[in-house]
Amino acid sequence: MTYTARDEWEQHYSKGKGWRRLGEREQHLLAEHVPVPEGGGRALDVGCGTGELAAHLAGMGYTVDAVDFTDSAIARAREEHADVEGVRWLQLDIERDDPAPLHEEGYDLITMRLVYPFVRDRGRIIHGLGERLCEGGALVVITPTVENTPSEQRDIALDEDELTLLGAGWATVKRLDAAGLAFLVLRGPCHRDTRAVEKRPTTGHALTGALAVVTDDGGRVLLGRSRLGMLELPGGKTTGPEDFASAAVRELAEETGLVADPDDAHVVTMLVDDSHGIPRLTAVVRITTWTGTLTTAEADKFDRWEFVDLHSLACVGDVFVPAALAIDSVWPGVIPDLPPVVSYPLAADRPPVPGEPGEAVRLRQVMAQTVMDGGWAPSEPVRDALRTVPRHRFAPEVNLADAYDGGDRAVITRRDETGTAISSVSAAWLQADMIESLRLQPGATVFEAGSGGYNAELLAHAAGPGGRVESVDIDPWVVSRTRAFLTEAGSGRVTASEADAALGAPAHLVPRGGFDGSMITYNCWDIAPTWREQLAEGGRLVLPLEMGGYTRAIAFERRGEVLHARRFTYCGFVRDQGQQARPAPVAPLLDGALALRFDDGPVPRTEGLEEALRGRRHEVATGVTMGATNSYFGSLQLFAATTAPGFCRLAVHQESAEAVTGIAKDRNAPAILCGSSLAYLIHVQTKDSGRREDKEWEWFAYAFGEQGPELAQRLVATVLAWDRHIRAEANDEHADPVLTVHPAGTPDDALPAGDVLDKVNCRMVFQWPGRDMVLPGPVERPVADAVAERV
Numbered sequence: 001m002t003y004t005a006r007d008e009w010e011q012h013y014s015k016g017k018g019w020r021r022l023g024e025r026e027q028h029l030l031a032e033h034v035p036v037p038e039g040g041g042r043a044l045d046v047g048c049g050t051g052e053l054a055a056h057l058a059g060m061g062y063t064v065d066a067v068d069f070t071d072s073a074i075a076r077a078r079e080e081h082a083d084v085e086g087v088r089w090l091q092l093d094i095e096r097d098d099p100a101p102l103h104e105e106g107y108d109l110i111t112m113r114l115v116y117p118f119v120r121d122r123g124r125i126i127h128g129l130g131e132r133l134c135e136g137g138a139l140v141v142i143t144p145t146v147e148n149t150p151s152e153q154r155d156i157a158l159d160e161d162e163l164t165l166l167g168a169g170w171a172t173v174k175r176l177d178a179a180g181l182a183f184l185v186l187r188g189p190c191h192r193d194t195r196a197v198e199k200r201p202t203t204g205h206a207l208t209g210a211l212a213v214v215t216d217d218g219g220r221v222l223l224g225r226s227r228l229g230m231l232e233l234p235g236g237k238t239t240g241p242e243d244f245a246s247a248a249v250r251e252l253a254e255e256t257g258l259v260a261d262p263d264d265a266h267v268v269t270m271l272v273d274d275s276h277g278i279p280r281l282t283a284v285v286r287i288t289t290w291t292g293t294l295t296t297a298e299a300d301k302f303d304r305w306e307f308v309d310l311h312s313l314a315c316v317g318d319v320f321v322p323a324a325l326a327i328d329s330v331w332p333g334v335i336p337d338l339p340p341v342v343s344y345p346l347a348a349d350r351p352p353v354p355g356e357p358g359e360a361v362r363l364r365q366v367m368a369q370t371v372m373d374g375g376w377a378p379s380e381p382v383r384d385a386l387r388t389v390p391r392h393r394f395a396p397e398v399n400l401a402d403a404y405d406g407g408d409r410a411v412i413t414r415r416d417e418t419g420t421a422i423s424s425v426s427a428a429w430l431q432a433d434m435i436e437s438l439r440l441q442p443g444a445t446v447f448e449a450g451s452g453g454y455n456a457e458l459l460a461h462a463a464g465p466g467g468r469v470e471s472v473d474i475d476p477w478v479v480s481r482t483r484a485f486l487t488e489a490g491s492g493r494v495t496a497s498e499a500d501a502a503l504g505a506p507a508h509l510v511p512r513g514g515f516d517g518s519m520i521t522y523n524c525w526d527i528a529p530t531w532r533e534q535l536a537e538g539g540r541l542v543l544p545l546e547m548g549g550y551t552r553a554i555a556f557e558r559r560g561e562v563l564h565a566r567r568f569t570y571c572g573f574v575r576d577q578g579q580q581a582r583p584a585p586v587a588p589l590l591d592g593a594l595a596l597r598f599d600d601g602p603v604p605r606t607e608g609l610e611e612a613l614r615g616r617r618h619e620v621a622t623g624v625t626m627g628a629t630n631s632y633f634g635s636l637q638l639f640a641a642t643t644a645p646g647f648c649r650l651a652v653h654q655e656s657a658e659a660v661t662g663i664a665k666d667r668n669a670p671a672i673l674c675g676s677s678l679a680y681l682i683h684v685q686t687k688d689s690g691r692r693e694d695k696e697w698e699w700f701a702y703a704f705g706e707q708g709p710e711l712a713q714r715l716v717a718t719v720l721a722w723d724r725h726i727r728a729e730a731n732d733e734h735a736d737p738v739l740t741v742h743p744a745g746t747p748d749d750a751l752p753a754g755d756v757l758d759k760v761n762c763r764m765v766f767q768w769p770g771r772d773m774v775l776p777g778p779v780e781r782p783v784a785d786a787v788a789e790r791v
Contacts, residue, residue, distance in 0.1 A: 001258050003280060004723065006069060006070060009069070009070045009072075009073070010070050010071065010473045011072075012070075012072075012074045013049070013050065013070055013072035013073040013076055014072040016048055018050045018052075018053070018076075019049045019050070019084060019113070020055055020114065021052065022052045022056055022113075023178060023179050023181075024065070024180075025177075025178045025179045026113075026142060026178045026183065027056060027703040029176055029178055029183050029371075030056070030057075030060065030122065030140070032119040032708075033138070033140075033174065033176075033185050033381065033518060034109050034140060034185065035060070036060055036062055036138075036140050037063035037108050037437070040061065040062075040063065040421070041061070041062050041063070041106070041108035041109060042062065042063050042064075042065070042103060042106075042107050042109075043057045043063070043064045043065070043107055043108065043109040043110070043111065043133075044064075044065045044067070044102065044103075044109070044110045044111070044129075044132070045057060045064060045065070045066045045111045045113070045577060046094050046109045046110065046112045046115060046129070047066070047067070047068055047069075047094070047112060047113070047114075047115030047118075047722070048066035048067060048068045048073070048074075048077060048089075049068060049073050049077070049114075049115075050073055050076045050077050050078060050080055051066055051073075051076075051077030051078075051079050051081045051084075051087070051089070051242050053111060053113050053459040054066035054077070054081070054087050054089075055081045055084045055087065056218060057109070057111070058084050058085065058086040058087045060411050060708050062086070062108075062109060063086050064086060064087045064088065064101065065087075065088050065090060065101075065102060065107075066087055066088065066089050066090065067090045067091075067092040067094060067095070067102075068090075068091065068102075069091070069092065069093035069097075070091070070093075071091055074089050074090070074091045077089050079338050079756045080520060086452060089758070090102075090438065093123060093624075094119075094122060094125060095119065095120060095124075095357065096218075098357065098358035098359040098361075098362050098750040099359060100340075100359065100362055101424055102132065105134070105135060106132050106134040106137070107132055107133060107134060107137060108133075108134050108136075108137045108138075108534070108652045109138055109139075109140065109557075110129050110132065110133060110137070110138075110139045110140070111139075111141075111142070111612070112129075112139070112140070112141045112142070112143075112569075113140075113141075113142040113143075114142060114143060114144070114156075114181075116141050116142060116143050116158070116166070116564050117144070117155065117156050117157060117158055118156070120294070120306065121220070121306040121307050121308070121348045122166070122224075122304070122306060123312075123316065124220065124306060124307065124308055124309055124312065126139070126166065127169075127179075127189075127309070127312045127316075128309070130169075130170075130186075130188065130189025131399070131696060133189060136187075137187070137647050138185050138186065138187050139170075139185075139186040139187075139189075139733035140183070140184065140185055140186075141182075141183075141186065141322070142178060142181050142182070142183050142184075143157070143158050143165060143181065143184075144156055144157040144158070144180075145157055145158055145159070145160075145163070145180075145181070145182050146159040147158075147673075148180040148181075149249055151791045152211075152634050158182070158726055161303065162303070163175070163182060163184070165225065165303070166184065166186075166244060167184065167186060167194040167465060168192060168317060169189065169317065170187065170188055170189055170524060171180060171187055171188025171189075172185075172187045172188055173185075173186055174188070174260060189296050189333055192315055192316065192317040192667035193314075193315060193317075193321070194313060194314050194316055194317065194318075194319060194324075194335055194336065194337075195231055195317070195318050195337075196317060196319055196320075196321045196324040196325070196335070196337075196338050196339055196559045197318045197319070197320065197321065197774070198275060198276065198320075198321050198731060199275075199320065201502065201639065205239070206619075207275060207278060207280040207281070207282075207376045208237060208238060208280075208281045208282075209235055209236055209237045209238065209247070209281075209282055209322070209325060210235050210236070210238060210244040210245070210247040210248040210251070210282070210283040210284075210285050211233040211234070211235035211248065211282060211283070211285065211322060211326045212233060212234040212248040212249070212251060212252045212260075212265070212269075212285050212287050213233060213236050213268075213284060213285065213286050213287065213326060213327065213330050214234065214252065214258065214260075214287045214290060214773055215353060215355055216307045216355065217354075217355050218307070218356060218357040219310070219353075219355040219356050219357070219393070220307035220308055220309055220310070221307065221308055221309075221310060221327065222256065222258075222294075222305060222306075222307055222312075223306060223307075223308050223319075223323070224255065224256070224296075224300050224302040224304070224305045224318070225302060225303045225304055225305075225306070226301060226303070226307075227300070227301055227303065230316060230317075230318040230319060230320050230414065231308075231316060231317070231318065231319045231320065231323065232302075232319075232320045232323050233320075233322075233323040233326055233327070234248070234251050234252045234255045234256055234305075235247075235248055235251045235252075235285075235322075235323075236251045236255075236676055240418065243262075243552075244283035245262050245266070245285055245595075246262050246265075246287060247266055247283075247285075248265055248283070248285035248287065249261070249262050249265050249285075250286070251725045252290070253292075253747050254297060254298065255297055255298055255301075255302065255305075256292075256294055256295065256296075256297060256305050256656075257292050257293055257294060257297050258290045258291070258292040258293075258294060258297035258705060258750065259290060259291050259292045260287045260289065260291075261289070261619070262288040264287060264288050264289040264290070264348075264352035265286070265287045265288075266285065266286045266287075266288070267283050267284070267285050267346055268284050268285070268286045268329065268330065268345065268346055268350070268487075269283075269284040269285075269326075269329040269330075269343055269344065269345050270282070270283055270284070270343075270344040270346065271284060271322065271325050271326065271341050271342070271343055271344075272327065272341065272342040272343075272344070273321070273322075273325070273339070273340070273342065275321075275692050277722075282322045282325070282326065284326040284329050284330065284352060284673060284684070286330060286353070288350060288351060294696035301488055309399075309610070310331055310396040310397070311334070311396060311397055311398050311399045311400075312333050312334065313327065313334045313335050314334065314336055314397065319335065321339060321466065323475065323517070324338055324340050324710065325343075327340075329343060329345070329484070330484060331396045331484065331485075331486070332477065332480060332484055333396075333413060333414070333481060333710050334396050334397050337780050343603050345483075347660070348475075349734050350487065351684070352487065352488060352489055352490060352492075353488050353489070354391070356390055356392070357400070358389065359400055360392050360400050360403075360404070361715065363393065363400050363401065364386075364387060364390070364392075364404055365384065365387060365728075366392070366404065366406060366427055367391070367404040367406040367428055368386035368387045368406075368428075369406075370406030370407070370428075370429075370430050370546045371386055371406060371429045371432050372386075372387065374429055376429040376430075376432045376433045376436070377432040377433075377436065378436065379436060379462075379557070380504075381461070381462040381463075381464070382432050382435050382436055382439070382458070382462050383434075384457045384461065385392050385457075385461035386428065386432060386458070386508075387457055388461060389457045389461055390489050391403050391404060391425065391428070391454050391456065392404065393485060393488060393489035394425060394452060394453040394454035394457070394485050394489070395413060395425050395454070397413070398411055403425075405427075406428060406429070407427070408426060408427050409427055410426045411424055411425040411429050412424045413425060413452065413481075414475070414477070414478065419602075423452060423475065423478050424452070424471075425452055425455070426455065426521065429459055430553065430569070430571055431454075431455050432458075433553070433569050434519055434542045434553055434555075434569070435458055435459060435462055435519070436540045437540065437553070437555035437566070437567050437569075438459075438462075438517035438540050438542055438555070439517075439540060440459070440462050440463050440516065440517055441463075441469070441516065442463065442464040442466060443463065443464060443466035443467055444463040444464075444467050444516035444517060444640040445463075445467065445468045445469075445470070445511045445515055445516055446459050446460075446463060446467070446468070446469045446470070446515060446516065446518065446545070447469075447470050447471075447472075447505050447510075447515045447517075447518040447519070447531075447534065448470070448518075448519050449471075449472055449473075449501030449506070449519070449520045449521065449531075450473060450474035450501060450520065450521035450522045451471040451478055451479055451482045451496050452473075452478065452481075452482060452521070453471075453481075453482040453485040453486055453490070453496070455496070455519070456469045456471045456482075456486075456494040456496070457469075457486075457489075457490055457491060459493050459494075459495060459517075459519065460493040461491065463493075465493075467493060468493055468494075468495075469493060469495070470495050470497070470510075471494055471495065471496045471497070472496070472497045472498070472499040472500075472501050472505060472506075472510045473496070473498065473499075473501070474498070474499065474500050474501065475498075475640045476498050479496050479497065479498045480508045482666075483496050486602040495582075496508070499519065501522075501528075502528045502530070503528070503530055504528065504530030504533070504534045505534060512532050513536050513537075514533075514534050514535050514536035514537070514539060515534055515536060516536055516539050517535075517541075517582065518531055518534070518535055518539070518540075518541045518542070518543075519541075519542045519543070520541075520542070520543035520544065521544075522544070523544050523546055523551055523601075524543050524544060524545050524546065524712065525546045525573070525582045525759065526759040526760050526761050526762065527541075527543070527545070527741055527759070527761060528584070528745065528761060529761050529762075531543075532558060532561070532563060532743075535558045536558070537558055537559070537560070538558065538559075539557070539558055540555055540556065540557050540566070541555075541556045541558065541563065542554070542556070544571050544572070547600070547638060547641060547642060547757060548599055548600055548637075548638065548640075548641025548642060548647055548649075548670075548757075548766070549570055549597055549599035549600075549641065549649050549668075550634070550637050550638050550641060551570075551572055552569065552570060552571065552634075552638070552761075553568070553569040553570075553571040554567065554568055554569075554739070555567040555667065556741065561742070561743055562740055562741065562742055563740065563741040564739075564740055565736075565737075565738070565739035565740070565741075568736040570634050584597045584598065584599045585597070585598045585599075585601075585602060585603045586598070586603070587603045587606050589606070589613065589721035589770050590610060590612055590613060590656075590657060590660075592653060592654065593652070593653060593654040593656050593657035593660075594613070594650065594651065594652060594653065594660075595650075595651045595653060596648045596649070596650060596651075596653075596663065596671070596673065596678075597648060597649040597650075597651055598648050598669065599648075599649065600641075600647075600757060600758075600759075604646075605675075605759065606673070606676070607676060608675070608676030608705075609673075609676045609677075609678060609704075609705065610765070611676070612676050612677060612678065612706070612708070612758055613660060613678075613704050613707035615704060615705070616704075617702055617703070617704060618659075618702070618703040618704070618708045618709050618712055619700055619701070619702050619703075619704075619712075620700065620701045620709075620712045620713065620716050621700055622698065622699040622700065622719045622720065622722065622723075623698070623718050623720075624698065624699045624719050624723045625686065625696050625697060625698045625699075625756070626696070626698075626699070627693065627695065627696055628692045628695050628696050629695075635722070635726060635727075635735035635736060635737075636670075636681075636699075636719065636722050636726075636727075637670050637720075639718070639722045639726060639737075639768060640670045640672075640715070640718050640722075642737070642755045642757055642766045642768075643755050643766075643768065643779035644672050644714065644715070644718055645672070646669075646672040646674050647670070647671070648672070648673050649668045649669065649670060649671060650663065650669050650671040651667070651668040652664065652666065652667060652668070652679070653666070660681075660686075661682075661693065661702070662682050662702060663680075663682060667680055669682055670741060672714060672715060674707050674711055674716045675705070675707065676705050676706070676712055677702065677703065677704065677705025677706055677708045677710075678704050678705060678711065679702065679703035679704075679708055679711030679714065679715050680702055680703075680709070680715070681700070681701060681702075681715055681719065682699070682700055682702055683697040683698065683699050683700070684697060684698055684700050685697050694761050699719050701713075701715040701716050701719075703715075721770060723767070724736075724770065725769045725770020726768060726769055726770065729769045729770075737766040737767055737768045738754075738766075738767040739765070739766055739767070740752060741763070741764050741765075741767050742762060742763045742764075743761075743763070743766065744758075744759070744760065744763060745763060746764055751763065752765055752767065753767070754766050754767040754768075755767075755768070
């Protein structure tokens with residue numbers, strides 16, 4: 001009898017059988033080591049059987065979720081403990097089912113009594129349960145041991161090696177005896193940092209082998225815990241005239257009992273490295289289809305085989321170097337800090353590999369609904385893309401909940417040596433909003449700058465079966481990763497290329513007449529001429545554009561040589577790494593406690609400014625207030641940045657500067673500079689309340705220096721003009737300018753009236769209401785409130 005034989009377990013409980021009775025010693029140990037926290041606690045009893053332990057935990061004072069995968073067990077538990085309050089009985093397979101019924105807030109105690117030996121993927125389940133523990137919570141495993149169990153019942157007990165492995169990766173492990181049962185209290189699921197490790201030196205002159213990368217129907221990878229204490233992939237050396245694919249299939253059967261056809265085995269990469277100075281050639285073989293029952297066929301070499309979640313591979317302990325490198329070739333980034341290797345990717349013709357847990361399907365629908373409820377995805381093609389494209393397959397290093405976060409959070413997938421994010425999967429609402437702004441028609445061809453895979457697949461899905469996406473990125477690692485994920489989970493309608501996106505798409509990929517739409521997915525200080533030139537007439541370019549240091553995702557429509565802004569959305573992205581990358585000029589002040597950022601101009605002379613900052617601070621109230629919902633105040637920042645002479649931003653880097661400026665550490669404020677005098681805008685809370693909607697803030701102009709009072713009055717006038725002509729015009733909604741972008745070198749007399757902001761490659765003209773100009777038509781407004789920008 002095994003855990004996977006559900007029918008046998010159903011019969012077991014329906015015939016009146018059960019578990020060994022809960023002993024007094026176990027009850028005493030539970031009371032001593034996992035008492036109910038003050039104020040009450042929540043417990044999860046995994047494999048509850050007929051419910052004796054769950055009922056006891058409820059009697060201790062816990063609120064209990066008791067789960068078992070058999071209907072007959074849950075039915076008996078409900079009947080036998082009908083008078084017990086505080087227990088929720090759930091029919092749930094903890095290994096296979098969507099854990100949606102479990103509490104999202106987590107548990108103070110999780111118990112597994114007499115069931116752990118029957119769990120198939122033990123490492124995965126223990127890792128997942130550890131993630132469900134509240135801070136300070138404990139996992140209690142009560143299990144028979146080999147030394148106290150008859151040999152014919154060996155399959156229900158654990159030996160010392162297995163008990164040691166069970167406790168690996170926990171901050172504390174307390175082992176106690178409960179009348180012959182091992183009673184383990186595990187706390188602090190810190191897991192173990194993954195290391196790529198070698199075996200003992202070989203005696204050969206060279207090594208050649210094949211490793212099989214196999215996944216289950218949930219997308220988890222098959223790994224074996226070897227007798228050497230490391231995780232390995234199925235595989236080994238080739239024999240005779242055997243090819244790599246056949247060798248991987250043979251080794252898979254010999255080691256795990258799983259059977260595959262060589263036609264379903266694809267050599268995807270050849271890896272070349274060395275083992276203790278011996279050359280090693282490893283073929284990475286992706287097996288897409290298999291049958292059979294997983295077994296530990298070579299018990300002298302492996303303790304057991306399990307399917308492991310990809311996101312947990314960063315904390316599973318030791319992994320054999322070739323296995324770690326092979327996994328990285330299929331899912332780049334899931335295992336950190338790997339040794340160097342020479343990789344030769346092969347253009348193997350293999351189909352996308354299906355497989356995802358039910359939890360991913362549910363979370364994807366929840367994420368899509370969150371985006372739709374926010375108004376960010378009004379069209380059915382974009383909605384269907386959100387519901388369909390498997391976002392987690394393009395961010396395998398994070399768990400499903402993080403991958404499908406429907407809020408304002410991106411998934412960081414790559415950082416530079418300083419820890420700065422340089423590649424990510426953006427927030428889903430923002431991706432949807434930018435795709436909607438493109439207004440793609442069926443069969444559209446789209447250029448995407450800044451690859452990653454998921455956004456490109458959303459674009460391809462929105463463009464329909466006849467559509468095409470050309471995606472480029474400057475980072476070869478990102479491109480390699482994107483190609484790997486597109487092969488695993490893509491539609492076949494996206495091409496990823498390595499190129500500096502500022503140069504546009506490679507010429508041979510540009511369709512005749514230009515792209516129907518283009519999307520830039522990183523912060524841009526400037527607009528590359530190529531983006532306009534490769535865009536079809538009437539086509540749309542959507543990009544996160546920096547103006548005065550403030551970023552907006554703007555949808556531009558091409559009309560000849562001019563780009564017309566049609567839509568604005570507040571946003572933030574990783575920064576450009578290509579030839580257009582431009583660090584903002586900065587003037588540090590007060591030993592780095594403060595800094596002035598000049599995002600659209602050179603650093604002027606600042607002599608005497610530090611002395612002014614040590615003097616009296618001048619303060620002027622504007623009388624302009626705002627409530628807790630301040631999304632429209634982002635237009636005040638942009639208005640000041642594009643209309644106020646001497647504009648810059650004052651940033652605070654140290655707490656010592658907070659008292660001087662009134663600006664919180666790591667925040668910045670819009671400012672203007674003139675000689676050794678400075679003024680800036682700050683919001684001060686003037687009304688507090690227990691209700692968020694009743695709170696209120698007022699804008700003040702603070703200033704330092706001899707000309708500070710005059711500069712403060714200029715800022716007050718700016719705020720009043722914005723309040724009177726822009727905020728009122730927008731009715732407290734989105735207050736955006738009319739914006740046109742013209743090629744660099746366009747003469748002043750050829751520009752429309754307005755405030756001009758010059759970049760290297762273009763001239764931007766802002767036309768704000770109330771500044772004595774005629775507005776040529778309305779700007780489209782987002783269909784939902786923009787995400788509030790912190791000011």
